[in-house]
Amino acid sequence: MTIKDVARHCGVSVSTVSRVLNNKPDVSGAVREKVLKAVKELNFVPNGSARDLVSPISDAVGIVFRGDSSPFYMGIIGAMEKVFSEAGFTTVVENVRHGQDELWAGAGLARSKRLRGLAFLGGRFDYTPEDIEKLDVPFVCCTYTNSFGRLSADSYSSVTIDDIKTGYEAAMKLIERGHKRIAVVMSNVDDRSIGELRYMGYRKALEDSGIALDPALLIEAGEYSMAAVKVAVEKAVDDGLDFTAVFAVSDILAIAVMKALSNKDLRVPEDCSVLGVDGLEMASYMVPSLSTLAQPTEELGEKGARVLLDMIKNGSPGSHTVLSTSFVPGGSIAEI
Amino acid sequence: MTIKDVARHCGVSVSTVSRVLNNKPDVSGAVREKVLKAVKELNFVPNGSARDLVSPISDAVGIVFRGDSSPFYMGIIGAMEKVFSEAGFTTVVENVRHGQDELWAGAGLARSKRLRGLAFLGGRFDYTPEDIEKLDVPFVCCTYTNSFGRLSADSYSSVTIDDIKTGYEAAMKLIERGHKRIAVVMSNVDDRSIGELRYMGYRKALEDSGIALDPALLIEAGEYSMAAVKVAVEKAVDDGLDFTAVFAVSDILAIAVMKALSNKDLRVPEDCSVLGVDGLEMASYMVPSLSTLAQPTEELGEKGARVLLDMIKNGSPGSHTVLSTSFVPGGSIAEI
DNA sequence: TTGAAAGCGCTAACAT
């Protein structure tokens, strides 16, 4: 079933059918209707490959996300897709698993699918100009930026929260409530990524508050998973680590922390406060509800998509947007 | 940057480059290396559209899933993708939002992307032969089947759990523990879908146990969301509904139930037991951990993918697999 | 307003 069959079916040429299919103006009403009717009858759907092979530019953009499909990323992807589709673009979503390089994956995807632009959800914070050479389309980094790299600011865009500030605020929320021994839970601190930045903020908060930093309070799970975090926190308790609050770098990890504490008969928040980051829907359904620094998920996605479209359509240079988190108080933190 | 440029760059013909790219045997080692080197240097990636335009059949299959990207579906999608990619197929994932028809979406996707087959994750249980006429590729229904429809068994495949039995077992787990007033929580009972089937099983269990059915114990939230469920359950408690246990048709909903009970100062499981279905990772991190009838997520995905591949490659007729749930005991249910 | 024909980038005969 091709455009040719449709053409034959109603005794017109393929170009006429193509015109109708693409809503071109120069087709008589009668012919248009005849073709449309045939299309419906024959259940014809144009071959997309042929379409974007011939059209000089495609109308597709790509979203490349790292790791598992977390609810957090899914929210952003949803928001982006909405903006893209409203702008008449189709969206290709690609997941890069652990070990793959997101830039390489994105570059391949962009070439093979002839994408106009790329949005990365999560990735390394230390790209070099050589790294991005292989990318020949504009791109936006969502939820991360080039903190440790040396890209020129206008060679890419980013839409993020301020991770250092977030770490700072998280620690401050707990310090304000009288906590002095605050554990930090993450996968790895030296990953040149979110963990490292948020830990920097945490340290600054302690410093500003005149609290000595105790490196022992850094709990690294080694990998980003609930299971690893639960084990790590249980071990910390078993080892007699002394803390009255935990700052987990994400809500998912915070939930695992709460479970670990409960397993060790520590009550949240009476014996230990817990604070997360992300603002997942799930967080508010925990018992007690998880206090969290909510990322503006929708806004992150929408802004990211808009920035990318602006680069694609208007050739705008890179721009860098920093959005704010909002504190969602819950039952998981208390005064000491 | 096309295959032509690569050819020119190393002074060979396009077909030679194509041969190298497709690992055809009839190319001399020297030329092969030269081409590969050029490909790397020029950062060349073949245009996928051109590729599958020319190849008589594509190697792509589609996964169409309904509703939000729940962790449950994501697990299945992951398992399916793994099988497909090992079989040399690429996977296209499409989400159909509320209000759209999954069959229509799937049919369009299959035509436009020239898919060889389709896997549906979640959908109506009442397809008619006319409904599936528009589908010209084999398809498999995962997590649901044609319980209320009238498709011939070999016109499609399905891989599911037995939803009636699951409802039955869920109720039985609670009845065994002495519960007689068991509330059921779902979105809608008359949706010709999972809820309806599981409620049937629940009723059967009561009947077999000599417990009178009380329709008041059916709590319909109206929509499938944590928020709606929380409101509905809180209202039920406020209205003085008398129950000692809740069977929620999914873990996500069960988590919302636990929160609602906690908000109403009812302790789980002392005052009310809660049982879910799905076996989400998250369930075991609840406090108390959520008891659940776990679906064999991996197996569901793998089997679904294999069945579809079998239909595609061998033209096998539809087959219908029913997998078992496994009871994951948790702290959320207790003897009365 | 319509049709004929030239490609888009690639693969697969068919030649050489």
Added chain:
DNA sequence: ATGTTAGCGCTTTCAA
């Protein structure tokens, strides 16, 4: 072993 060439299904000039 390598090159030449005819399409795949579509859009888009260019003519009519």
